[in-house]
Amino acid sequence: MATDRTLDARDVTKIASSPTKPARIFLFSGKRKSGKDYITDILYNRIGSQRGTIIRLSGPIKSHWAKSLGLDIDQLLGHGEYKEKYRLEMVKWGEDMRRKDYGYFCRAAIDMCNARDKSVWIISDVRRKTDVKWFIENFGDACRTVRIVCPEEVRQKRGWVYTPGIDDSETECDLDDVDNWDVVLENDDDSDVEAMLRQLLGLVS
Numbered sequence: 001m002a003t004d005r006t007l008d009a010r011d012v013t014k015i016a017s018s019p020t021k022p023a024r025i026f027l028f029s030g031k032r033k034s035g036k037d038y039i040t041d042i043l044y045n046r047i048g049s050q051r052g053t054i055i056r057l058s059g060p061i062k063s064h065w066a067k068s069l070g071l072d073i074d075q076l077l078g079h080g081e082y083k084e085k086y087r088l089e090m091v092k093w094g095e096d097m098r099r100k101d102y103g104y105f106c107r108a109a110i111d112m113c114n115a116r117d118k119s120v121w122i123i124s125d126v127r128r129k130t131d132v133k134w135f136i137e138n139f140g141d142a143c144r145t146v147r148i149v150c151p152e153e154v155r156q157k158r159g160w161v162y163t164p165g166i167d168d169s170e171t172e173c174d175l176d177d178v179d180n181w182d183v184v185l186e187n188d189d190d191s192d193v194e195a196m197l198r199q200l201l202g203l204v205s
């Protein structure tokens, strides 16, 4: 009977590529305008949409916020003034939710991106120790933490302006004292983006 037979190689392959657990999860973090979106977008394009997906942990917060206030979700997810205008209030609401359940937005973001059938997850905006903790608790060895670092002058050239209430908040600073990143990428003006990608793609195969 089919149900009684022992597992053959094809069954094992099926289980190994089961939709519930990705083979690799990149947990990207970095200060504002360090280049998180820039690097993760290129990485995603190289990996391709069949295998990979970008997950933004801030996505569910923004879509909830947009719905409840009747705002434009595309602009909230973008990079312009609109995002900055509602950032403070949104962050506060998110913090309250997270205090009750630190995995709440991680789970919501995974569901929102329909990530379960992809083998490589690129989390583009990890901001807190509890985000890292939740992914490692749930996906263990599949996780690799990636810190993007960049001098302040370069971030300023890219449009960053120090903003009290944002740049000194938990969302921007909670990971500053972490020093055990799996990968540190220096993303300034002269960086070799191809070398960074080679390093990251080497962790996927």
Ligand SMILES: Nc1ncnc2c1ncn2[C@@H]1O[C@H](COP(=O)(O)OP(=O)(O)OP(=O)(O)O)[C@@H](O)[C@H]1O
Binding pocket: 030, 031, 032, 033, 034, 035, 036, 037, 038, 039, 079, 158, 187, 188, 191, 193
């Ligand atoms: N290596 C690079 N070469 C050229 N341009 C870059 C590089 N890295 C980042 N940039 C540019 O710098 C700007 C800021 O980068 P990006 O939006 O990726 O930062 P971020 O860390 O996602 O910022 P935020 O946290 O504010 O969303 C963008 O215009 C991006 O195209």
